[in-house]
Amino acid sequence: MYIFILGKNKNLSKLEISRHLAANYSTYKIIENADNYLTVDIKDFNPESTINELAGTLKIGEIDMKTNSIDEVLDRVFLNTKFNYSITNLNLTSTELEIVELNVKKYLKKNKFKANYKKPLKNIVSPSKYSSWELDNGFELIAYKTKGDLNVLITLVSANTNYYKDFDNSRPARKFTHGTSFRLTNLMLNLFKFNHKTLVDPYCGTGTFLIGSLIKGFSVIGIDNETELINTSRQNIEWAIDYYSVENANYKLIKGYSESTDFKADACIFEPYMGPFLKKKPNKAQATQIAKRLQDLYKKLFENLKNNLNSKAEVICVIPYFVTNTGESIKINEKEVFTNFFKFQKLELDISNPITYSTPDGSNIGRYIYLLETN
Ligand SMILES: C[S@@+](CC[C@H](N)C(=O)[O-])C[C@H]1O[C@@H](n2cnc3c(N)ncnc32)[C@H](O)[C@@H]1O
Numbered sequence: 001m002y003i004f005i006l007g008k009n010k011n012l013s014k015l016e017i018s019r020h021l022a023a024n025y026s027t028y029k030i031i032e033n034a035d036n037y038l039t040v041d042i043k044d045f046n047p048e049s050t051i052n053e054l055a056g057t058l059k060i061g062e063i064d065m066k067t068n069s070i071d072e073v074l075d076r077v078f079l080n081t082k083f084n085y086s087i088t089n090l091n092l093t094s095t096e097l098e099i100v101e102l103n104v105k106k107y108l109k110k111n112k113f114k115a116n117y118k119k120p121l122k123n124i125v126s127p128s129k130y131s132s133w134e135l136d137n138g139f140e141l142i143a144y145k146t147k148g149d150l151n152v153l154i155t156l157v158s159a160n161t162n163y164y165k166d167f168d169n170s171r172p173a174r175k176f177t178h179g180t181s182f183r184l185t186n187l188m189l190n191l192f193k194f195n196h197k198t199l200v201d202p203y204c205g206t207g208t209f210l211i212g213s214l215i216k217g218f219s220v221i222g223i224d225n226e227t228e229l230i231n232t233s234r235q236n237i238e239w240a241i242d243y244y245s246v247e248n249a250n251y252k253l254i255k256g257y258s259e260s261t262d263f264k265a266d267a268c269i270f271e272p273y274m275g276p277f278l279k280k281k282p283n284k285a286q287a288t289q290i291a292k293r294l295q296d297l298y299k300k301l302f303e304n305l306k307n308n309l310n311s312k313a314e315v316i317c318v319i320p321y322f323v324t325n326t327g328e329s330i331k332i333n334e335k336e337v338f339t340n341f342f343k344f345q346k347l348e349l350d351i352s353n354p355i356t357y358s359t360p361d362g363s364n365i366g367r368y369i370y371l372l373e374t375n
Pocket residue numbers: 178179180181202203204205206207208209223224225226229256257258259270271272273274
């Protein structure tokens with residue numbers, strides 16, 4: 001049995017795990033669906049390769065069903081005489097955590113290890129701290145309570161945060177106001193339920209979805225109405241093909257309006273044009289006006305998608321909402337936009353659709369992730 005510790009966007013991370021398991025394993029069972037972790041019963045599982053594929057999982061560890069004793073769990077870790085260690089607390093009270101900390105200290109003293117405790121700022125050790133503290137040379141103990149029992153285990157693998165940062169720092173052409181996060185791109189790409197060959201991004205901008213898709217082996221079509229952005233996409237894609245050694249890359253870029261451009265694809269993924277750049281939070285009238293304009297634009301887009309996508313298509317996309325200067329959320333009316341053309345996917349693990357994506361602090365635009373399929 002394995003535990004998956006979830007990143008910041010818990011529901012997106014859960015759905016990503018669920019869809020990854022469904023696509024890659026014939027038998028598995030999600031045992032516990034907790035707030036910040038999932039436990040999964042699964043055989044022939046490879047945590048090392050899985051952690052690199054999942055964009056929303058922080059850590060994976062194996063749960064030993066036979067013991068929940070700290071001494072016995074630590075006895076099985078190969079330890080040098082000098083190392084760092086840390087403790088991730090998933091749901092213990094501070095008093096319960098103190099007891100775990102004390103017992104670990106006792107164990108280390110008894111066995112004469114020279115170990116240095118690195119206490120995380122928050123409850124969960126971030127993957128970047130896991131690597132800078134070199135916890136793979138020592139250990140990260142994960143402690144949690146399930147059905148009233150305290151359980152402990154050791155982290156097997158931690159996410160490689162550099163993969164996403166490296167993309168942003170290395171790609172040749174960037175635009176301040178354009179560019180979907182590479183992590184969100186990968187998270188969304190991992191949510192497709194069916195096997196698809198060709199994906200279309202009707203608002204391709206700097207090409208983030210196109211690149212993420214090419215790396216995963218899809219053929220791609222990118223549409224953007226600005227020549228400059230089409231050139232930016234091309235430059236980034238050519239760089240990525242070389243940088244990520246993408247074999248048989250198949251891409252097509254079209255300068256045109258996504259509401260009226262013809263193409264042939266199996267599925268669609270995008271973060272759309274979200275209105276004028278907002279330096280500060282809009283007032284209600286401004287937000288309502290932007291939302292209404294976008295609503296009209298997206299409606300035409302979804303009609304065109306329906307006409308050009310294959311009959312059993314999926315659409316995974318961002319739709320924005322706007323938070324006004326008085327804290328009110330102004331939403332786009334989804335019934336107006338796509339219910340004539342697409343329907344909501346029913347999501348696993350009691351997750352409701354759309355899923356809120358928490359945007360970085362300071363952003364004036366909120367994001368929902370919609371998962372749709374052909375009516
Ligand atoms: C939010 S950006 C897309 C970001 C993109 N995912 C990336 O990673 O760079 C939206 C893009 O839509 C383009 N755009 C705006 N209106 C459009 C339209 N009607 N048809 C096609 N593209 C449009 C803009 O030029 C811009 O590049």
